[in-house]
Amino acid sequence: MATSSDYALGEYTFPRGWFMIGAASDATRIPAPIRYFGKDLVLYRGESGTAYVVDAYCPHMGAHLAKNTTSYIVRDGEHVEGESIRCPFHGWRFGTDGACNHIPYSDFIPKAAKLRTYPTIERAGIIWVWHDEEGLEPDVELANFGGHYGEPGWVEWKIDYMGDLNSHGIEIVDNMADFGHFIPIHGAKDWQYFANEFQGHVIHQYYSAGHRTLTAADGDQLVLDTWYEGPGFLQSEMAGAFDSFIMIANTPVEDGVTRSWHALMVKVHDGSRETTAEDRANALMYQEGSRLAFAQDVEIWANKRASINPLAIPNDGPYGKVRTWYRQFYNPRAMAPEIQARVNGLAVTLDRRPGHQAA
Incomplete structure (x- = not known):
């Protein structure tokens, strides 16, 4: 297979823009492992029903946030709390901005305890994510697909x-x-x-x-x-x-x-x-x-x-x-x-x- 560098497309490996990552039904209260843009990611839905996409690995000790079925964090229904996601390894909890907002055994939370998050929109029955290797916010609106969905x-x-x-x-x-x-x-x-x-x-x-x-x-x-x-x-x-x-x-x-x-x-x-x-x-x-x-x-x-x-x-x-x-x-x-x-x-x-x- 040929890569972006083979085509001499530019500085970045993956392009900037809005991308589909799955159907709306793929996002549930059970965090799901997904992989796009050469990265392991996690898709989950908060208690409000909003879908979120974050990097897959906890910055604490590298545990995958979704690939677990035996941790008591998962068994006790604490994997998603409100809009936040907990790591099944040590229970560190991360909010929608990616920052750790709770450590069960510590009042001290390192500033570096943060996941990368991705702007995510659910529209027309599909989950869309903004990808930008510069890490900038979207500079274009996601399409409304002619306004026909639900019309x-x-x-x-x-x-x-x-x-x-x-x-x-x-x-x-x-x-x-x-x-x-x-x-x-x-x-x-x-x-x-x-x-x-x-x-x-x-x-x-x-x-x-x-x-x-x-x-x-x-x-x-x-x-x-x-x-x-x-x-x-x-x-x-x-x-x-x-x-x-x-x-x-x-x-x-x-x-x-x-x-x-x-x-x-x-x-x-x-x-x-x-x-x-x-x-x-x-x-x-x-x-x-x-x-x-x-x-x-x-x-x-x-x-x-x-x-x-x-x-x-x-x-x-x-x-x-x-x-x-x-x-x-x-x-x-x-x-x-x-x-x-x-x-x-x-x-x-x-x-x-x-x-x-x-x-």
């Missing part, structure tokens, strides 16, 4: 785990520029338009074409606005047989290993009536069609070698711009404006709309 007339998505891929995130984000793969991989046809727009920390893909499975009839166009707000997850507003909203999340587990998920919300009516079991069945069927389409990409990523320097031709799409855009998340935040300025703007790969021609 009347929309069926909420289920989470499809797509696997842990021996593929770096850049190989996945390359898809934003990859015009050439849509016909052999996804069955696109009757192309009208394909373009990318770079806007600071956001990249858009504009797509209009027929599709073998996701359009209702021959001649219909599948029209998508697909975008990344940072490196961690894709969103897409799709007009087709049903209006729908796609989310694809890609989170680094190790340097060069990426965990991937897919989810799809479907608009089944205008919100003026109750959603029926038939509506939900139709939405799940449509989500499965979208999952299968994404699985075609996943199969490629799971079996390809690293493409450090793609042998790209002009009609492939603007791979170079996408990779330059992606570098902003692997370098100090202060460098982002300069990197963005190198790519900002519209890049049109194909335009067959009446009265238009490709730039």
